[in-house]
Amino acid sequence: ILNVEQSPQSLHVQEGDSTNFTCSFPSSNFYALHWYRWETAKSPEALFVMTLNGDEKKKGRISATLNTKEGYSYLYIKGSQPEDSATYLCALESGGSNYKLTFGKGTLLTVNP
């Protein structure tokens, strides 16, 4: 059973603060790591798919890094805005005939104006 852990479970920050979350996963048989943003009453929205050790991806104020050797990924948000409030999920992709995404329980971010 794959264990994908996310920390912290929840986070409250003030508008303008920068913040980061962690996703930990087993480092063996790595295929890909997905990050999603899930706002209440909406569909989960894909942020990044990361496949290579050392990958760094950026979309606006959000960026992510990947370390497959030690089994972790960081998601960073620079200058948080209230509209960044959401649950951020990471998911480990299993390959081949066992293809599936195994999700962590997410980090709930609340940005106070």
Added chain:
Amino acid sequence: KAGVTQTPRYLIKTRGQQVTLSCSPISGHRSVSWYQQTPGQGLQFLFEYFSETQRNKGNFPGRFSGRQFSNSRSEMNVSTLELGDSALYLCASSLFAGGGVEQFFGPGTRLTVL
């Protein structure tokens, strides 16, 4: 390009009944995955279909089943509903399965079992 659609959005059933949920993937996408979310749990993988074949199934009882049609639309069925089946059921589609390809999620079906 239309997104992933799921019907119905909300459903109320009683214990012992059965239910069928539907998912229409993004046009051209051939892989459809289903997930269950219950309070306190992350998204739990149910199954994945590719070209009408179930390729992988999660750790759920046999009451949970699904299928995929030639147009890639997918249905999942839960028989003999239990209270614990109350959850948000999400489907996701992707062009193909694997290789770091993005999965695009639908809005989900909220199932309540009374």
